[in-house]
Amino acid sequence: MTGKTCPRDKHKLDDGDFHSVSAMHCPECDGVLIKQMSLMKLLTEMSKELFQDISFESDIDPIEDKGANVNCPGCYSIMDNYGYMGSNDVMIDCCGSCAVLWIDANELATMCFMNERANKRMKHQQESAKEQSKRLDKFVLQEALHGAYMRGFRMGYGVGFIF
Ligand SMILES: [Zn+2]
Numbered sequence: 001m002t003g004k005t006c007p008r009d010k011h012k013l014d015d016g017d018f019h020s021v022s023a024m025h026c027p028e029c030d031g032v033l034i035k036q037m038s039l040m041k042l043l044t045e046m047s048k049e050l051f052q053d054i055s056f057e058s059d060i061d062p063i064e065d066k067g068a069n070v071n072c073p074g075c076y077s078i079m080d081n082y083g084y085m086g087s088n089d090v091m092i093d094c095c096g097s098c099a100v101l102w103i104d105a106n107e108l109a110t111m112c113f114m115n116e117r118a119n120k121r122m123k124h125q126q127e128s129a130k131e132q133s134k135r136l137d138k139f140v141l142q143e144a145l146h147g148a149y150m151r152g153f154r155m156g157y158g159v160g161f162i163f
């Protein structure tokens with residue numbers, strides 16, 4: 001990816017490395033062009049540095065989209081504009097035929113946040129599921145003890161009855 005210009009302001013994009021992912025960066029607006037398949041890696045790398053402390057309950061304000069109708073820096077066709085993670089909080093632009101994403105500067109941090117929050121939510125759900133199964137075990141144990149007690153009681157009663 002060389003010699004491309006920013007779809008927002010037509011500045012020449014710098015070719016480089018962004019959080020260990022190859023990306024093209026606009027020095028003017030800080031937007032980045034990355035390969036679609038690099039997105040997860042980029043978000044994971046960024047999350048490591050940025051959002052260790054967020055809670056699964058954290059919330060964000062929707063990011064104001066800079067507008068759809070972005071021309072792909074590769075093939076100049078209009079990129080698809082869609083909500084990241086199925087929400088409308090962040091709208092990103094994607095060119096399917098070039099398999100690239102254009103991400104505006106503020107969008108990237110928010111996507112990173114959403115990604116990290118989703119991870120934390122998943123972990124929380126797993127942990128509460130574990131907690132639930134622990135509780136269930138205890139319940140099953142109590143039932144078993146109770147059953148054994150009742151059986152013992154009836155046995156004792158039966159024995160007493162015989163004598
Ligand atoms: Zn730009």
Ligand SMILES: [Zn+2]
Binds near residue numbers: 073076077096098099
């Ligand atoms: Zn394209």
